[in-house]
Amino acid sequence: MAVNVMKHCVKCTRVWNQLARCQPVLSRCYQTNNNGEQVADIVISGGGMVGAAMACSLGHESVLQNKKIILLEAAPQKQFKLTEKLSNRTCTLSPASIQLFERCGVWPVIESMRCQQVLRMQVWESCSNSLISFNQDEMSDELAYVAENDVILESINRRLNEIKDRIEVMYSTKAENIQIPGGLDEPDSNAWVNILLNNGQTLKTKLLVGSDGMNSTVRKAANLHTVSFDYNQKAIVAVLNISETDNNVAWQRFLPTGPIAMLPMSDTAMSLIWTTSPEHADHLRSLSSESLVDAVNDAFWHDRDINQVADNFTNNFQKLLNNILPGESSLRQLPPTITGLQEGSVASFPLGLTHASNYVRHRVALIGDAAHRMHPLAGQGVNLGFGDVAKLTEIITKAASDGSDLGTLSYLKEYETSRQRKVLPVMATIDGLQRLYHTDFTPVVLLRSLGLQATNALGPLKNKIIEKASD
């Protein structure tokens, strides 16, 4: 018997030597096999701003450098050229988003192309004189930068091209049919997610990240429940011209029909985002350029909506605040006058809110608009998406350094918990603000006036709001 044992153990040593020689096999395991099936550790479906940022961010994690990561984008690769012409789709990038871009080498590219710093933000309303303003000196860092969506996406894509040995991007490739294992009947499943592509190929992965936007195919395949709400509102966007100034202030005024905002794009241009009723939006779109410019100027300047009761009351309240906290009241600045608009830059979009009750399940995680789409009121939409990217990168990196299967639910749950803790309050606040400002009923007007004034005078409280708005 003892002899027998010895023999086995000689064999065991052989096993060992074979294991040690097996390494090259590893890479071969991950190559396309005969059936046109390709295997990847992570597949990101949807190469919009959020999905591309996800790929780029993962590509910069050294712990993941031996993992195979694929990004799918339905649209063909764009040949982008920066021209004088500004785009009507812009984002206000928060410091946290900028940090993410700095970490993965995208920020210098954006800066070298085009973006504008926001040093001050003024929010006021048409129904009373209350106002809230955020200045740079109240903030340790700059509030934000405004950049065109095209510029952001192009910058990320250029960076992705530089790290293409780590991230494979498949353009003109659509995930058409997705099968996700691990239903209730097979909780122990070690199986793969199977993705059928429009070119007939099949991709297999251990973790599928859904960044395929509002109508996410991934979300549907994962059977993740959503709550949707249609605001019955539309947003008008356009590029506005102003006479040249140090253009570093973002302006937002709440009108009874919804908020109108102008973001600085360059020293002579503003990006307009005007949220209003569908009828009003259609009317605005039908106007000539000159009439639309007049309408925008009017919307920022007029005081027809001033509610007498509320205004008297808030004036007194302001005095009271001045007594308690002298020197804390802000000076109102006046917005610049619009001189014209860039031809062909006017467009409109319907607005809604969609929120997935769960962002993850076994082997699947949703990011960006696929998980949450909201009213663009606070310019939060895409920043929340980039926040998802930062957190999911952190979680995947942690799973990898713990040697875990990357699609393990317990890690993905950490991502979900952390993000929902951030996203839900923002959604509730924005949804609440939207409803609050969508009325001219006196008690509500009064309440919000007082609310705005109090937050402006009470520095610490305002700092809290800034923190919230910019992370």
Place this chain on the structure above:
Amino acid sequence: MLSRKTLKLIGCGNYCRSCILTSNNCKTLTSVKFGTSRSSSLHCPLALTFSKLRYQKAGMCSGFQIGRNCSSKSQNRPVVTTTMDEEELKHFQALAKSWWDETGDFEALHAMNKLRVPFIRDGLVDQNDIVESDGLPLKDLTIVDVGSGGGILSEPLARLGAFVIGLDPVEESTTIAQLHLKEDPRVQCRVKYINGSVEDLASTESEKFDAVVASEVVEHVADLVSFVESCCKLLKPGGSLFITTMNKTVLSKSLAVFAAEKVFKIVPEGTHDWEKFVPPEDLKVILENNNMDVKMIHGMLYLPVFREWKWVKDTSINYALHAVKIDPTDVADDRL
């Protein structure tokens, strides 16, 4: 002498309440051994070699089973994989579900990976002065996972670059562990499960490994002293031993119910002697007697509500330990 020791530990006797197999089970189930290597061969040419090896040596003893004491039968044991009866298949499936169901009976073991994998990783990185940045900090280190069960801990260690031998006396577990590798080319070529006891491996493979891991095993063994001795023997000088152990009441759901009662309906005799929690002080003494230097002992606490483990000071319920085999050449250097 060897066979006696074997008899005591894996000798188809009662070595472990949770993972017990009687001689009867042993007889009927040996035939499934590494039956899975054939399917693995689809992904990894190495597996082919494994199965070839197995068929060639079929007349003697199948696969990489070592030190089975049923030696009289092993001479003519069939190697085909179809001799299992229905009843056993059912057990097999029940076991398979349990090991890899993250939220099932072994939930606490899965959750523990978030603590113990970094503990082992950092211990080894520290001990071996490893500098890495490519996600494979344990690259090419050789590790034996003693009492590997379904491979919950073996797989992550392999993903970090190590070559892992998972050793477990319970055949169903090694089979299931092997099966689970099938869908994972990243680890498939770096892990091999062996059905056997640590004593037998130690008798031929002494001083061969960079690390030995025995996680949640020592509270199940019949003879702790010789178990630890064998673990230490496997280590190269300077090699690391990692042990984690817990008070079994915490895991009562996962273990006691699992194998002994639910599956095999066996309540072994004399369980009290070796069901006890091993206090860290006792373990430390045994290790020091084996020329080991205990580097670190950390308390651990399980929070079932959060399904989460936390590091704590208190080592009286669960703890993780890292010890290093004293390298005689180092000692000599120190004296100079």
